[in-house]
Amino acid sequence: MFVTVQFGEGHSEIFNTNCRVINFIHCLKERCSLDTEECVDLVDKTGELVNLSDREQSAERANYLMRDRHTYILIRVIRGDGTEGHKYEPLLRDLGKNYPELADLLKKLSNPHKEKDKKNPSRRGLPQRDTPTNHTPRSKRATSPRKSSTVTLRN
Template sequence: MSAPAAGSQRPTRANCQVMVNLQCSVLILTTHLKRKCQCRPEDCIDLLDETGTLMNLSKVENPASEYSSKYLREREHYILIRVIRDKNSEATSYESLLEDLEKHYPDLTDRLQQLSAKTQRRDQWRKGTSQRKAQPHISTQLRNKTTSKKKRGSEFKTPK
């Protein structure tokens, strides 16, 4: 696994590789990676495989009891990333902790941006649907009847 670099608050071990045993819980694995790569304990981290697939370890419901081997494959390389969740929305952005990601994996820089943009678009869509739900609902038939009555009334005005 390749690990941290630019952007973190603490000094990190840039471009280090760590071999891990996948027969442990997700919680133990992520705690170990944070310590080895000198991330802060409160940082939310995840892994990205070499094809750009997010492993979603940060979304595992019960990381203390789920085995890492359920999510990761043996003898594979993964890139450590920081998951940054916006407190005011459900938008999430991803930041590589591998120094010079574009040099080692040129396609993954774009992939991280796509993943970040995807969650922001999803959040905007959800906000839009909740706003639409908050508006009073008028059926199409009722709206059409109201409109046609107005038209009839304005078309057939009678002089006084």
């Protein structure tokens, strides 16, 4: 099981995903010449984020997070404080030239409040309300006839 990771000036490397996430990230940083303290992640060409940055110390298997023989692009994650979200910076040069849709998507992900403000200027600065949705169908309970038991008391 392997994936291809694109980075730098058109470089690509093949990585084995049959390992723990912590080891995969360490190998990724080492082979791509990144600082060990950097926070990195991967995104595919459609904009689907792998979310490695949320599982940096995980013993979970990396192959459960990625599709086998798939190509990903290396990105830097700049973690924001409590009021700001994460910012995503591509580590592949000329991303806008090769994947313009992906470059736009990363900009939107990096500035989610800016996009919301443009869409709905009357709610600027107001906290967004999260409403949980439950899309799981209710399962039917198996009905079985009740057994009746009688207890006889003897004196």
